[in-house]
Amino acid sequence: MRWEEEEGALRARLSFKSYLDAFAFVQKMAQHAEEVNHHPTLCWDYDELNILLTTKDKGNTVTPLDREFALWIDSVYPI
Secondary structure, rough: OOOEOOEEEEEEEOOOOOHHHHHHHHHHHHHHHHHHOOOEEEEOOOOOEEEEEEHHHOOOOOOOHHHHHHHHHHHHHOO
């Protein structure tokens, strides 16, 4: 995927066919975040989603939790 590591975070920008497709993906991601108790920062604008993964309680650094969440996103993102 297109993950970049910078300033203690993994970042990606995802594009979708429509607003509703993006919304459905955000819902799916929110459910997974609750299950693993690790919550990304999201900026959603119509059919684009910017994701920031960092572990806040470890001083805003990239940890295995972030890398695992990124892999999960890669596995479910409809390319």
